[in-house]
Amino acid sequence: MKVVRFEEAKKYQPEEDWNRRSLAGSDEFSFEWFDKPPGHSSPLHKHKNEQVTVVLKGEFTVYTENQEYRLEKYDSVHFPANEPHRIENTGDERAVGLDVFAPARSFDFWLDRETG
Numbered sequence: 001m002k003v004v005r006f007e008e009a010k011k012y013q014p015e016e017d018w019n020r021r022s023l024a025g026s027d028e029f030s031f032e033w034f035d036k037p038p039g040h041s042s043p044l045h046k047h048k049n050e051q052v053t054v055v056l057k058g059e060f061t062v063y064t065e066n067q068e069y070r071l072e073k074y075d076s077v078h079f080p081a082n083e084p085h086r087i088e089n090t091g092d093e094r095a096v097g098l099d100v101f102a103p104a105r106s107f108d109f110w111l112d113r114e115t116g
Contacts, residue, residue: 006033012107015040022107023098030104035096036060041088047109049101051079053087058095061088 002024009021018040023031044063053062054076061070062077063086070090071077079085089095 009033010107014042018042020107025104027104029100029102030106032099032101032105033096034099035094036087036089037094038089038092042086044084044086046082046084047101047105048081049103049105050081051085052100053077053079054098054100056096056098058089058093059091060095060097061090062086063088 004022004024006021006023009023011019011021013019017037019035021033023033025031053060053071055071055073057073059070059072061068064079065084069077087097
């Protein structure tokens, strides 16, 4: 068993005011808590990992190359591996979500995105 206390979880900011924390996981899957201020969007990106995002607070709009959906508290979305997507806080308050990746993804994805 592995316990990861939220306040002790590895954290970083891929961009100013966009916070992420790595929660308990394994080589098979990883969990990342995140929050974004109103108006913030991740860049359009893709990765080899499948991804499920759950909205814990506020709202997000998720975009693929051909679709967009507004998600509210407790809604979720699945992105297949290599599907280009981005997630934007389109609400009026800081929004909080949980990302699940399979196989696991490290923080290096965002830290190395300009070079890789």
